[in-house]
């Protein structure tokens with residue numbers, strides 16, 4: 001059975017206009033946002049418009065044994081949408097309807113191709129928000145972010161994507177459709193399948209409908225920028241704020257390399273001689289916000305920091321623009337940006353930051369680190385040039401050491417970007433062979449022929 | 460290496476792209492097609508293939524690069540500072556060198572190179588308007604260099620082109636400055652009132668306006684489509700023409716023309732031992748009319764007559780992102796007495812016109828235009844002000860098709876109204892006094 005026949009079958013199933021085989025188009029689906037990855041052309045790209053279309057596609061894929069790679073906006077950072085073994089890229093862009101906003105139950109039901117920001121715009125008139133906010137809120141899809149279990153800047157107080165996914169409709173590899181979870185806050189009916197598919201990186205099934213939790217938008221916010229001459233002081237501040245019973249919505253850190261680059265890029269008035277800055281935002285009821293902000297100021301000053309409280313929305317936007325610019329600004333420095341998301345318990349933050357500085361020195365690399373200090377999720381960002389093979393060797397050694405260090409400190413190799421191709425080989429380091437084997441058994445049970453996003457995670 | 464002479468000239472820009480996909484959030488084409496080949500990220504990866512010598516020069520490849528408005532939204536919002544629109548242009552140039560330009564476009568550019576012939580063709584079109592339109596509808600002969608044959612609602616050509624109506628030298632009553640005026644095709648052949656407004660307002664301010672007779676099309680349609688050879692010929696010709704005049708500034712009334720003189724000519728002639736310096740000298744003098752009135756003359760618009768209209772503003776891509784003039788047009792308009800400005804939600808979102816784009820990709824173009832129309836509709840105004848003739852054509856097309864009552868005006872026409880309304884009060888001497896008043900206010904801007 002040939003590929004050409006499979007493509008014919010796809011055209012018959014979902015219509016010619018939804019099946020792309022033109023070479024120039026295929027090139028555009030051969031990569032994603034991940035650096036230092038091989039690219040691979042798919043054989044065909046399909047654009048389903050409904051769950052039924054997805055079912056039909058899976059039937060064809062199953063019949064012709066063609067691998068299927070679900071794809072949202074292709075902004076993931078672990079090589080997760082690269083069609084490594086050829087086959088079918090299934091893109092969800094045209095399944096982009098917001099099906100329901102149910103303000104009484106604080107939920108929304110969406111198709112997977114909806115862009116995160118579009119959901120937020122739609123629920124705003126109800127005074128509600130969908131909190132998960134990866135740096136790509138304006139581009140990433142709900143399906144992609146559920147499948148990566150994306151985090152973002154508000155993880156400490158609001159959690160991450162998995163804390164908001166209440167129900168999923170999934171098309172399995174053989175075309176079976178199943179629904180798990182729903183609109184109720186409480187639901188212990190059998191296995192928590194919703195959690196299993198959340199963060200599964202498209203390796204277990206195709207998500208076709210998502211029910212998410214919404215929360216009331218906080219009434220007030222206060223952003224602050226704390227500057228430290230010593231890294232340790234910043235680290236201590238983070239732990240002490242939490243010890244003082246204040247849980248900021250955001251507590252972001254940038255190291256010196258990042259500060260300098262961001263300032264150069266965005267000109268927001270960051271002090272370029274500081275060793276670290278923390279961007280802290282508390283939100284909630286106005287009186288509580290005031291009280292918490294006062295506590296933050298006290299803790300920062302006690303730890304030798306210099307703090308500035310944003311007076312108005314404009315200043316707040318400036319501070320936030322700086323943080324949002326961190327990765328892009330670093331990326332401007334050198335052609336290739338290798339971005340990791342090793343994560344440690346909050347109390348080990350300083351240890352990790354110091355270790356990263358040493359690793360940069362040891363391998364003679366430029367590493368800028370920023371990230372979500374409040375939840376211990378750091379983004380050491382190695383700036384390099386993939387055309388320089390000698391340097392790339394050192395980059396790979398440094399990455400190995402970063403993961404080893406994170407695990408030694410009681411952390412994990414990925415806080416929010418996922419495993420994909422980029423980190424697959426490190427899984428045994430975290431779970432041991434036996435742990436990986438248990439996961440492999442789950443994968444085999446649901447996708448015995450490894451047709452769903454092969455080459456990623458355990459596949 | 461000049462960026463458009465060889466795809467290698469753009470390598471560093473291509474490498475800089477981190478493939479983050481942020482451009483998806485702002486690309487008007489992507490918003491319609493939702494396909495990766497529509498957005499800069501996809502196109503840049505295709506350009507990378509050309510760079511590596513791995514691309515096949517197919518009509519499909521040509522189409523991918525053709526499907527771009529050159530609106531520069533991607534470049535303006537790229538976190539890595541990638542000049543994505545330039546990469547796309549460089550790829551178009553490479554494709555043109557590989558003989559991928561469709562025949563019709565190539566033929567049109569060849570005509571452009573001969574200003575006399577071009578002029579002749581357009582006058583002929585003007586006289587036989589109705590006939591020419593019918594011919595155009597069947598795609599037989601493009602009426603305009605960038606071709607308008609597929610448009611459904613097209614503005615009428617002026618009875619007489621601007622440059623044959625106005626003298627070459629337009630002296631001001633109290634002359635104190637001298638500028639040259641590059642009219643651009645749309646102003647010369649369609650919206651001649653815009654050109655007259657420029658002369659009128661500048662004369663009022665004591666500025667002599669020279670309209671060099673030899674000028675022709677700036678060449679943007681050729682350059683944007685990758686016909687670099689034609690583009691260079693047009694660039695050299697205009698650099699020669701405008702170098703001849705000892706003027707304070709060269710005025711433009713269209714962002715695309717202005718940007719072509721200010722940036723593209725310099726880029727195109729960058730390696731030319733004779734023309735590089737000359738092109739730079741011309742480029743330094745380029746001023747959009749809004750920029751010249753606000754920044755150079757420092758006109759006190761608050762002292763002008765009242766213009767009691769309620770307007771919304773569409774920022775042309777090449778005025779805002781292209782020439783960086785986001786402040787000047789509005790600063791000038793909003794200071795005029797009696798006027799009310801009601802911003803649309805996304806004033807700087809492309810209208811979808813983009814020259815030949817609206818011909819070769821009319822469906823996508825019209826979908827983009829419809830978004831603009833909805834945005835205008837939401838403003839509760841009856842005038843749309845803009846600063847570019849080709850945006851105006853596109854907007855008028857949309858307004859007519861959507862049956863909206865709005866009138867489109869060029870920025871300078873509104874300013875001219877303000878001058879006229881001031882004049883009407885103290886009859887005879889108004890003209891002179893007005894000139895004096897604005898001269899004075901020009902020098903003592905802070906006092907106002």
Ligand SMILES: Cc1cc2nc3c(=O)[nH]c(=O)nc-3n(C[C@H](O)[C@H](O)[C@H](O)COP(=O)(O)OP(=O)(O)OC[C@H]3O[C@@H](n4cnc5c(N)ncnc54)[C@H](O)[C@@H]3O)c2cc1C
Nearest residue numbers: 072073074075076134135141143144145147150151202207
């Ligand atoms: C500049 C930048 C900043 C970023 N910042 C953050 C950040 O702060 N936090 C964070 O967590 N991430 C971040 N990311 C990573 C990325 O944006 C997120 O993982 C995002 O949620 C991916 O969404 P997407 O639509 O692009 O998914 P894609 O990249 O298209 O896909 C991601 C995964 O989901 C799978 N998938 C997609 N749709 C479906 C479906 N319907 N069913 C099953 N599987 C599916 C794919 O197969 C793939 O495995 C960042 C990335 C970039 C480039």
Ligand code: SF4
Nearest residue numbers: 476477479480482537
């Ligand atoms: S052009 Fe800029 S915004 Fe677009 S993918 Fe490349 S780096 Fe990102």
Ligand code: SF4
Nearest residue numbers: 486527528530531533
């Ligand atoms: S110039 Fe405009 S249309 Fe072209 S790729 Fe960039 S954003 Fe899209």
